[in-house]
Amino acid sequence: MTSPPRSTPSAPAEDGRCVVVLACREYLAETTQLRHQTAQIVLHSYTGLRLPSICLRQSESGTLGVYCAQGGLPQFKPVNMVYQGDDYVLVSVPVGIDDRSILRPGDEVLMTGVTLDGSQILTGD
Numbered sequence: 001m002t003s004p005p006r007s008t009p010s011a012p013a014e015d016g017r018c019v020v021v022l023a024c025r026e027y028l029a030e031t032t033q034l035r036h037q038t039a040q041i042v043l044h045s046y047t048g049l050r051l052p053s054i055c056l057r058q059s060e061s062g063t064l065g066v067y068c069a070q071g072g073l074p075q076f077k078p079v080n081m082v083y084q085g086d087d088y089v090l091v092s093v094p095v096g097i098d099d100r101s102i103l104r105p106g107d108e109v110l111m112t113g114v115t116l117d118g119s120q121i122l123t124g125d
Helices: none
Strands: 006-008 021-023 049-052 064-070 073-078 081-084 088-091
Antiparallel strands (some): 006 021, 064 073, 081 088
16 A cells, blocks of 8 residues: 655746646666656545536425435435536535435436426436
């Protein structure tokens, strides 16, 4: 198991560029050959269910959620948005809750432009 790299503070950025020194406890042959490398630093990480933004609906009470096909009818399931990208959102995954009214991995989320209220009968069209 490799230890996470640590960084050493360096001089302030000039023209949008700066020097960062990374160190780790493990010897990695391919790393030692990299004297100059372009890198992307991830400052935040998010986890959740990824949904297209067009799936999101807001109830009359202001609750954010999605409609899922359940028993031939659309059912509104509230969601808690964790992150919003350009055309997608990440919503939290409930843990240890066995409730059919909560969005779960594998639920069939409806992506439609028509207004849904839970009373329409869904067809395979």
